[in-house]
Structures are given as structure tokens and as C-alpha cells.
Amino acid sequence: MNKTEKISLITAIGTVIVAFAVGIQSYALLSEFESINRPWIGITKFEETPENKINYIYENFGKIPNTDGKIRVVWTEDIYDDFIEKMYDKPAQLEMGVLLPTQTLEQTINDLPLELIQKSKNGDPLYVGVLIKYDYLDNKEGEYGTMMEFVNGEFSIVKTWLK
Secondary structure (H helix, E strand, O other): OHHHHHHHHHHHHHHHHHHHHHHHHHHHHHHHHHOOOOOOOEEEEEEOOOOOEEEEEEEEOOOOOOEEEEEEEEEEEEOOOOOOHHHOOOOEEEEOOOOOOOEEEEEEEEOHHHHHHHHHOOOOOOOEEEEEEEOOOOOEEEEEEEEEEEEEEEEEEEEEEEE
């Protein structure tokens, strides 16, 4: 191999390395762009209504709207290990539709038995889980879930997650 061939080989190897590095950097930038420019839907507040029901307020904190969404709600008096998994198994109770950036909506949990709310106001804990799954851009999926404890008229977060 003469000197010109060696220089050509080194140049070709260098070009491949640079192209690989540019590809990795482009992927990282695209991932960062997508994580910033997407819907981020989450619950901002749980509250008890004067009618002894529980409301939750959710909002799109992202920069674009979702294209569709479903909400599942579960509750129990006794917390157990697979409580969160149960949220995924339950059929959606609410078709959320599109939520625009900064848009806020309120939802009432209508089928929660009044006697459970009354018991929790008297000191027995009530655990409420809400799972919001939504779609956006080209069949991408987002998710927000939370599990709250309601006892003595107060809500506290047990667990929250998002994807």
C-alpha cells in the first residue's frame, strides 16, 4: 500500500467516524426536541365537592395537543401491591378527546360510593388512582398516573408517574 492509498484509507475511516458521531448527535437532538415538543398531561388538583364527590383537575402542560386520550379511575380502602396494575386492566371510563396546550379540564368521579367518602372523612383512608393515557403525533403515547390517599378530608400523594 503506497502513501496515497494509506491517506485515502485514513480519510475514509475518519469520514465514517465523523458520520457516526453526527448520527448520534442528531438522534440526541431529535429525542430532546420530541420530549420538549409534545403534550404533557397531568393532574393538578384533587378536591372534594359540596355534593360529597371527588373532582380532579387535569391540564396539558406541553407545547402541542394530544390527539386522543382515555382516563381510568380505581379506588380501594386497603392499599395493596398490585393496585397500580389494576389501573391498567380496568376499561377506560372516560374518552378524553383533545386537550390543547395550557387547557385545563375538571372531571368528577361519579361512581365512587358515597359511603366510602364518608368513611374517609371519619379517618378511614380511601385510595384513588387515576391513569390518563393519551396519543399524539404519529401514534406516540403518553401517560400520567397518580395514586392519592384521601383521609379526614385531605388528599396526599402516594405515587405519581409519567411517560
